[in-house]
Amino acid sequence: MKRILMVLSLCATVMGMGMGVAQSATMASDGSGAQQACEAQAAAKKLAGAAKTSFVGKCVKDASASAKASQCEKAAADKKLAGAAKNSFVQKCLKTDGAADKASQCEQAAADKKLAGAARNSFIQKCVKTT
Template sequence: MKSLLALTLCAVAGFAQAAASCDVQATEKKLAGAAKTSFLKKCNADNPAAAAGNAACDAAAAEKKLAGAAKNSFLKKCNADGGPGAAAAPAANDAQASCEAKAAEKKLAGAAKTSFTKKCVADAAAAK
């Protein structure tokens, strides 16, 4: 009985790990540069579902014409949410991406960026 429980826990842990996108895993491991590139290449090859999610998010970022920090932030959130078709409303995603782009233009970071983006999204929602 104990071995069945252990096997079940291992299977659940494996599914949970597979569900996390490769970008999120790389961020958690604090990888950068060549190490990150190598890890992402292997992770995406080992997990085709994660690669498909990454491609969908990349396409959504390209459609929104995002670049730099705004693109990186969008991709991180998109991959963590499970892709561009996730539960969040499209208008909310557009407002979020737009506000993140504005914050990047102003070169905001940390708490200032978070505060600016939160207020910007709230203002956009109130304007509708």
């Protein structure tokens, strides 16, 4: 909930800077638009060096988390869930999306290394735990 409020306040700030930047921040699905919007915000705040890098990284991460959260919220609304059922569904949705991403990345890494059988399974299990 804190993330959603933070993202909403961030969006309000962006809207204050101009509708063009706000559109690129909210319409970005591949991350490059969010990256550009976050860099524009950093420039507006006159950040440089490590402070800029840290700000942009956190901003992009929050934008991607917000996008995932809104997808899960929409799915819960489509299923007409409310209250505790909705909260539980959204939490599970957010966790499984992250877990699926980790597992698919680890499976791709195993395929790149041309692992098979027990070695592949062991690699994937270890990768998912550490990633």
